[in-house]
Amino acid sequence: MYPSKLAPAHRFHSKAAWLLVALALLMLAGCGGVRRVLGPPTLSVQEIETVDGHYIARVRLDSPSSMPITLERFDWKLALGGLAAGKGSQALAQTLPPVAGDIVRIDLGPASALPSLGALTGDASLTYVLEGELKCSEPNVRFQLRYEGRLRPTPGKPGSFR
Secondary structure, three states, rough: HHHHHHHHHHHHHHHHHHHHHHHHHHHHHOOOOOOOOOOEEEEEEEEEEEEEEEEEEEEEOOOOOOOOEEEEEEEEEEEEOOEEEEEEHHHHHHHEOOEEEEEEEEEEEEHHHHHHOOOOOOOOOEEEEEEEEEEEEOOOEEEEEEEEEEOOOOOHHHHOOO
8 A cells, every 4th residue: 555655646756857857948948049040131222313423323221130231242233124234343331230221322333324214204114123242241141132123213303213
């Protein structure tokens, strides 16, 4: 009779021990630290405007990353109406905050080199593709980015397209 009274208590302690071990493992799994997420920013063109005889694109980069990203350079290509219109490399010296965005300015070259933009008037529009490689220094990564859209003259703002 004595051993049978200990058996339920022994089973209880054994189950409690297993539950404590399982709980400890779950707690350790939860203590893995802050999860860092790194993903490519999205690219969108806010405006292309004429500044001192050059077309300057105001480009928005939105970062989904959980850490800041230091931008170093954007090697880009521009196509207007399905035809190659220009390419270049723009040095960047700014940091995208975590899960946020910012505007960078890309010099697309002299206005005379993009006559199809200068020819846009009234309600006319032109398809375009801006794509390229974004080089980041911290963390040391490269992202391939692409944006397609339509440009129209900005009403009341000569030399500006959205």
